[in-house]
Amino acid sequence: xxxxxxxxxxxxxxxxxxxxxxxxxxxxxxxxxxxxxxxxxxxxxxxxxxxxxxxxxxxxxxxxxxxxxxxxxxxxxxxxxxxxxxxxxxxxxxxxxxxxxxxxxxxxxxxxxxxxxxxxxxxxxxxxxxxxxxxxxxxx
Numbered sequence: 001x002x003x004x005x006x007x008x009x010x011x012x013x014x015x016x017x018x019x020x021x022x023x024x025x026x027x028x029x030x031x032x033x034x035x036x037x038x039x040x041x042x043x044x045x046x047x048x049x050x051x052x053x054x055x056x057x058x059x060x061x062x063x064x065x066x067x068x069x070x071x072x073x074x075x076x077x078x079x080x081x082x083x084x085x086x087x088x089x090x091x092x093x094x095x096x097x098x099x100x101x102x103x104x105x106x107x108x109x110x111x112x113x114x115x116x117x118x119x120x121x122x123x124x125x126x127x128x129x130x131x132x133x134x135x136x137x138x139x140x
Contacts, residue, residue, distance in 0.1 A: 020071075021049050027057050027069040034058060 022030065026047065033043045034054070044054035060068035083091070095101065 021053075022047065022057070024069050024071070027061075030054060030057055031061050031069070 030043060030047060030049075033046075034040055040054050040058070041051050044051045047054075057069065062068075
């Protein structure tokens with residue numbers, strides 16, 4: 001690639017999610033502006049974030065330094081309701097054998113009604129008195 005000719009090395013980058021207001025660079029700007037003596041509320045409004053979020057980044061920067069401004073994983077540390085390995089193996093085997101895909105296995109085979117809308121029922125005629133009687137040749 002072109003960067004290898006320039007002596008640059010490609011590094012893995014943790015990309016922030018698409019809804020994130022601030023990147024690492026934006027968080028640095030936030031810290032610089034607030035450290036310069038500007039009010040947190042004003043800087044937060046300028047950058048399009050809440051005061052709570054601004055205080056969160058300040059708190060992380062004070063406790064962890066530059067590393068605190070980087071993105072973190074949103075994966076939970078523990079999953080207390082996770083299925084056991086035996087159940088997971090059985091579900092995967094059922095999905096593979098019955099070609100079910102990601103849908104949860106049903107207790108008995110039968111017609112799938114997952115995407116079927118209920119029948120709307122018979123149409124009810126409008127009462128005649130609301131819009132008046134129909135007249136031939138006249139438009140309302």
